[in-house]
Amino acid sequence: MKVGLFVTCLVDAMRPEIGFSALTLLEAAGCEVFVPESQTCCGQPGYSSGDRKAARSLAEKFIEEFEGFEYVVIPSGSCGGNVKTHYADLFRDDPAWLARVERLAPRVYELTDFLYSVAKLTPGSLPGQGGLAGAVTYHDSCCGLRELGVQRQPRALLEQAGVEVKEMRDSRQCCGFGGTFALKYGDISSAIVDEKCRNIHDTGARAVVLGDLGCMLNIEGRLRRTGDHDTRVLHVAQVLAGDLGGNDGTAGKGGR
Template sequence: MRVGLFVTCLVDLMRPRIGFAAIELLEAAGCEVIVPATQTCCGQPAWNSGDRASAAKLAKKVIAEFEGFDYVVAPSGSCADHIRNEYPSILADEPEWLACAAALSPKVFELTDFLVNVAKLENLPGHFSGSVTYHDSCAGLHSLGIKAQPRALLAKLPDVRLKEMNAAEECCGFGGTFSVKFGDISAAIAERKCTNAVATEADAIVGGDLGCLLNIEGKLRRMGDEETRVLHIAEVLTAK
């Protein structure tokens, strides 16, 4: 099956290795992976800021770039949710585009969800060794039902021990533009998340959304914790 990889702008800018890890995983699952070169951002920041016009412009761009694939996969629950569940609302007033958004919607998946439920990946290419704790990012959890999938994949790695943290499902305080509009509130919420995560004494905090992970990593380092690693699930599953 032909899978279009939606890299996400944060991965593009900040952590390209997550993008390559996603490709490796998808190829290990037997997919033909195509990365449209013109992709930029899904438009979520515009939509969540109340700028419908910009959100619509970017939605149309993504639809045009990705509508030809069997599936669209993103290493982010937040971006996948936006494309899958919000594009139809964004384009509700433009019937032709609405039809395209509706057609694309069921083909869009978050990476771990796709690997477990669609591609049914059995053998992982990586062999991470150590203990991890998993942060459930909000959009993936509540809108796409991402909860068991990353844990199922982690369970396939013989040397990984999952140590659940208290309140794993609580928001980390990132919230996209919220983190730069209300920095002190955002950081205070992040502190609770970090405290819960560190209490597990896991070697790494793992998640499926880079925004949350950058928030958690930034707060951890500010709290003086240089030890605990902060990793995307794709990095763990492909670790060498």
């Protein structure tokens, strides 16, 4: 299978190791992976903020870069949801571009959904099997859950990798990030993420695992600011690929 990997601008800028982990997993699944060097942003920030002109420009760029692949895989439910469910709205008045979106959208997958549903990655193919000691808890990121139906897939893959998942209370509840929501409504965002952190702590898990870097940075930042320097915050791709490297995202603890 020829797969185009969309790394996402946030991963590229903040945690490139997640992109490398996704690449490792796709190759382990037997995929021929291509990473277009010209890729940038899917246009979600513009779309969510009402800047349709900027969002459309980036959407056209994305379509031209990725429509030639058999599948497009994205290690982010928010970016995947934007492409798969919102591009059609951006091009609703342009039949030619809308037709291109409709051909592309069914081939766009969030990473764990692709590995579980399409590539059908087997336990023996998971590079990170047995690499993480202790139980983890899982946070369901809003866009992946509600726009793409990603919930069972990451848990099934973690189970195959031998990782024990302790479910937190309200795992499907927002972490308070929501892109610009966290900036516009800081007090509300902080209250939401504080509740999420309490739910994480209540499980006794040594790590919280998730599939969206925005949520990851928000939760991790709040844990550290409130004195928790022990709970690891990891992208599911890192755990499945065994790309842990002692890095929990805090300053000075490594990573690539």
